[in-house]
Amino acid sequence: MPDIILTNVTKRFGKFVAVDKLNLNIRSNEFITLLGPSGCGKTTTLRMIAGLETPTEGRIMIDEDVVFDADEGINVPPNKRDVGFLFQNYALWPHMTVKQNIAFGLENLKWPKKDIEERVDELTLMLKIREFLDRYPSELSGGQQQRVAIARTLAPKPRVLFMDEPLSNLDAKLRTDMRSELKRLHKTTDSTFVYVTHDQLEAMTLSTRICIMELGKLMQYAPPLEMYQSPANLFVADFMGNPSMNFIEGKAEKTDKGVRLSSGGLSFAFTPNSALEAVPEQAVIGIRPEHVLISDEGGCPAKVYSSLPSGLETTIRLSLGEMMLTSVVFGGLDFELDSDVSFNFVPNQAILFDKGSGNALARGSLELV
Amino acid sequence: METIQRNQVKRLGRMTQTFLSKPANLILVVFLVLLTFLTLYPLLVLIFETFTVHSGREARAVGLPRGSYTDYHFKRLLFTLDDGGAMGVTYSNSWIQFYGPLLNTLSVAFTSSAVAILFGGTVAWFITRSNLKYKKFISGVFVFPYIMPAWTLALFWQSFFKNEFIGTGTSNGILASVFGIYMPEWFVYGYFPISIVLGLHYAPFAYILIGGILRNMDANLEEAATVLKTSRMRLLRRITLPIIKPAALSTFLLVFASSISAYSVPVFLGSPVRYYMLSTKMKSLMDTYSGQAYIIAAVMIMFGIVILGINQKVTGSRKSYTTVTGKSSQVSLVDLRKWNRPVAIFLVILMLLIAVLPLITFAAESVIIKAGNYSLSNMTLDFWIGTNLTYLDQGDSTGILLSGKVWKALFYSLALAVTCAVVAGTSGMLVGYAVAKKRGTKMANAVNSLAFFPYLMPSLAFGAIYLAMSVRVSWLNGFVLLALIGSVKYLPFASRSGLNAMLQLSGEIEEAGQIVGIPWWKRMTRIIFPIQKSSLLSGYLLPLVSCMRELSLFVLLVPTSNTLLTTMLMQYSEKGWAQFGSAINLLIIIVVLLINYLVNKLTGASIDKGIGG
Numbered sequence: 014m015p016d017i018i019l020t021n022v023t024k025r026f027g028k029f030v031a032v033d034k035l036n037l038n039i040r041s042n043e044f045i046t047l048l049g050p051s052g053c054g055k056t057t058t059l060r061m062i063a064g065l066e067t068p069t070e071g072r073i074m075i076d077e078d079v080v081f082d083a084d085e086g087i088n089v090p091p092n093k094r095d096v097g098f099l100f101q102n103y104a105l106w107p108h109m110t111v112k113q114n115i116a117f118g119l120e121n122l123k124w125p126k127k128d129i130e131e132r133v134d135e136l137t138l139m140l141k142i143r144e145f146l147d148r149y150p151s152e153l154s155g156g157q158q159q160r161v162a163i164a165r166t167l168a169p170k171p172r173v174l175f176m177d178e179p180l181s182n183l184d185a186k187l188r189t190d191m192r193s194e195l196k197r198l199h200k201t202t203d204s205t206f207v208y209v210t211h212d213q214l215e216a217m218t219l220s221t222r223i224c225i226m227e228l229g230k231l232m233q234y235a236p237p238l239e240m241y242q243s244p245a246n247l248f249v250a251d252f253m254g255n256p257s258m259n260f261i262e263g264k265a266e267k268t269d270k271g272v273r274l275s276s277g278g279l280s281f282a283f284t285p286n287s288a289l290e291a292v293p294e295q296a297v298i299g300i301r302p303e304h305v306l307i308s309d310e311g312g313c314p315a316k317v318y319s320s321l322p323s324g325l326e327t328t329i330r331l332s333l334g335e336m337m338l339t340s341v342v343f344g345g346l347d348f349e350l351d352s353d354v355s356f357n358f359v360p361n362q363a364i365l366f367d368k369g370s371g372n373a374l375a376r377g378s379l380e381l382v
Numbered sequence: 383m384e385t386i387q388r389n390q391v392k393r394l395g396r397m398t399q400t401f402l403s404k405p406a407n408l409i410l411v412v413f414l415v416l417l418t419f420l421t422l423y424p425l426l427v428l429i430f431e432t433f434t435v436h437s438g439r440e441a442r443a444v445g446l447p448r449g450s451y452t453d454y455h456f457k458r459l460l461f462t463l464d465d466g467g468a469m470g471v472t473y474s475n476s477w478i479q480f481y482g483p484l485l486n487t488l489s490v491a492f493t494s495s496a497v498a499i500l501f502g503g504t505v506a507w508f509i510t511r512s513n514l515k516y517k518k519f520i521s522g523v524f525v526f527p528y529i530m531p532a533w534t535l536a537l538f539w540q541s542f543f544k545n546e547f548i549g550t551g552t553s554n555g556i557l558a559s560v561f562g563i564y565m566p567e568w569f570v571y572g573y574f575p576i577s578i579v580l581g582l583h584y585a586p587f588a589y590i591l592i593g594g595i596l597r598n599m600d601a602n603l604e605e606a607a608t609v610l611k612t613s614r615m616r617l618l619r620r621i622t623l624p625i626i627k628p629a630a631l632s633t634f635l636l637v638f639a640s641s642i643s644a645y646s647v648p649v650f651l652g653s654p655v656r657y658y659m660l661s662t663k664m665k666s667l668m669d670t671y672s673g674q675a676y677i678i679a680a681v682m683i684m685f686g687i688v689i690l691g692i693n694q695k696v697t698g699s700r701k702s703y704t705t706v707t708g709k710s711s712q713v714s715l716v717d718l719r720k721w722n723r724p725v726a727i728f729l730v731i732l733m734l735l736i737a738v739l740p741l742i743t744f745a746a747e748s749v750i751i752k753a754g755n756y757s758l759s760n761m762t763l764d765f766w767i768g769t770n771l772t773y774l775d776q777g778d779s780t781g782i783l784l785s786g787k788v789w790k791a792l793f794y795s796l797a798l799a800v801t802c803a804v805v806a807g808t809s810g811m812l813v814g815y816a817v818a819k820k821r822g823t824k825m826a827n828a829v830n831s832l833a834f835f836p837y838l839m840p841s842l843a844f845g846a847i848y849l850a851m852s853v854r855v856s857w858l859n860g861f862v863l864l865a866l867i868g869s870v871k872y873l874p875f876a877s878r879s880g881l882n883a884m885l886q887l888s889g890e891i892e893e894a895g896q897i898v899g900i901p902w903w904k905r906m907t908r909i910i911f912p913i914q915k916s917s918l919l920s921g922y923l924l925p926l927v928s929c930m931r932e933l934s935l936f937v938l939l940v941p942t943s944n945t946l947l948t949t950m951l952m953q954y955s956e957k958g959w960a961q962f963g964s965a966i967n968l969l970i971i972i973v974v975l976l977i978n979y980l981v982n983k984l985t986g987a988s989i990d991k992g993i994g995g
Binding site for chain 1: 400403893900901
């Protein structure tokens, strides 16, 4: 099983830098997600590893084979990289039946007829598309087409499977179903998955590790829960989680216990868990909505600006003078607009960021003074 | 030192190998070289010829031997504004030979573009956005004028409206002899009929380009405005027209460029009253002062290049406009109410006039014995199937269907058209594929422009240059020469429809095959071609049809005028053998329509798919 190693991979389209000196190490059997907003270079990265796009600089290795090296002039074509690719729009061949779509690649690899039959059988059974074998793609629903595309991709048993936003064309319910199937597929096929999405929830729920990118640069590479709990910078903190993290922005001062932050006419005290080396002049403190607890009494006073109950949880916007905070309460609760409530911050859950560099500095507890 | 150098050489070698291992790159390189030789080199030859002394008459005028350098042609053609003169009339060679025809050309081009857009665009709107009756008939017949040779309408106009008092007027046309109506000269010859006929001939461009946008336009765009209580007129003015503006502008430029190089229409409708355009002037100068003729050719090409530049700028920056979501398929048709029937009947009659009546006229002309007399007693089928026709005094003694000469020319024409279609169609498909794959790269842009370049070359000038080239290359003559120039000239159509077809096809479709190791030729033949079959075949159909009815491109290059049906027709009408001419004309039109119909029925390819995409 292969390791995929990217070293200083750069892709420029004219003056535009799509991917900037990316270093990435993907271990075998991982389920890696390349995550980021549109235009961040995630799809380009995936296509470069697959060999569909040629990097401008850098080196790519799959399983100790150099498949691309700009300095050496090596560029192994995609079909020799032993990879599978699942396209966003499925890219099923409209003039071939489901069976032909799956078998065409295998025929080309000169598989014996019997083996092809068996493989098509096996895949159509696994992906529950057996009854559609003789239909054309246009006669299938989106979800069925998706399954055919997966079957076609898996057919030659690739070492690595690349997926480019494969669920983005499906409706919400189907997407949830396919997510769990993909996760099972990863287990049963025992291969390495590299997955591209802009949906942080998809990345969170599927991957073993997430590689989050912005403007062609790697922002953080970590397991999902670690990324959620300890974002390396403001971009990651903001991108991960829905509803998104609360950010309190203002002038910071060093105190005996930690940091005092003034923002919107209010003053916050941040007590770090470990010693802080230096305090930036302008800082941002982030705290997740689920760590802003609503209580009936004994907290800081606030007004309910809006309340959005979903049944499973309720998202509440609190106004503290000019400032707004988001809080999430679990269970089927609702709050009257403009009613007075009080809230507390959960200890040890706030993160201090340097506003200038955007980097996380420390984790600690937050209090309204 | 040495190892570093060796490594660099090795690296370069590997990079070249990887580069050329991609078929798209290989195609681009091959066509870059080929097209440079076939289009840019001729252009250089042309420019060279504008500074060279040619024939005896030129040599005498310049006082230098043949082949020497001279700037006489430029001085004579462009800067001889006052030659003196006689009897109080100043004579200006430049005005007569160049500026006058230039002015005529520009005014005709403007008017015909306007006619094409107004007529084609209006019909397109009726067909796509209203509940007009007889849509199927109107839209089916509407592209006829484009499929038929350009001179068809011109000849029809002439033979229908002409009378003995105007032009070279020897006989009366149908209108004069049957109804006794005599039209004035401005109506029958010169600026007005040339503009109208060219406008009608190119109106299908407007119909296809503008109709394509209107048909695919997201109805939500109009519905959104309707919801806001916008009136129908305001809707048309503020929403619909701006959306079709890029297509209309494209049409305008395309028709403008085509009208500038049109030759056969001004020959039939201009020359009898000495109304010259650049193209007809070039042809008449070609025999005497070819240096000046080449300058006119260069000027025409220059116009073409400027127009192409404007077109690319306009469509390039507004591309997002024409992208269609394809989401809403519900198009609300405008109810024409009481206007429906009058408009429909008017259009049907108009279609009959410009598409069907010419055929009937030619049929009639080919069976009457004495011109101008349309009574039954004056009719005979001798010109079609007669034998031993010594009484006719028209050269041939057998009807065209029994004449070996005609059949030979028909097969030669067909063989040439098929060859050009195969070469141009295949090349166009490959170019379209490679350009689509490598879109945005310098090389793709270069090849794309080079492949479009022959479109801007006036056929006559292009033929003249190839004639000059064929003198220098021994194997370049006869069928090979005709096939080569035809293939190059029609490559723009094929590469356009190839590119359109490839751009419609998402790149993922091919990549899905690539990743499982399906080799390139198999991806082309088993995946790409079958999916885009009808669009790609349209790229073959356009050269086939165009070549079959081409005249001006081949007229200078054919070994004898009996070689092709079109050149034979030209010869017959020059000699005034009207009946044989009309019969051959009808034969060409029928063959062209038949080919178009057969290809369309068998493969689904059609002319409009080729132009519009």
